[in-house]
Amino acid sequence: MPSSVLRIHWxxxxxxxxTSGSAWLEAARAAGVTIPTGCLGGSCGACEIEVNGRMVRACIATVPPARSGELRVELASDPYW
Structure with a gap:
């Protein structure tokens, strides 16, 4: 599926x-949203976000394509971070 521009609800x-395929941390930074980070390698889980109900680690994941053209993001809440 080719890259497409998506609307993200923070x-x-x-x-x-x-754009689908862009890094989550870059998309968040451009939107003025801070996603907590730790290791920046995907192992600690500090950057976990929920994207349309699916958990991803923002430091190693990219913005996925979406048929609807929209994604809804929630920050994961970990009492240890």
Whole structure:
């Protein structure tokens, strides 16, 4: 599936656009949203976000394509971070 521009709904109520295949941390930074990070290698889980109900590690994941053209992001809540 070719890259497409998606509307992203962030936990703080803002929306932004990002291209599918772009890095989650870059998409968040461009939107002014801070995603907590730890190891930046995918092993610690500090950067876990929920994207349309699916957990991903933002430091190693990319924005997926979506048929609807929209994604809803929630920050994972870990009491240890």
């Amino acid at each position: 936990p703080d109520g803002t929306t932004s656009q990002a």
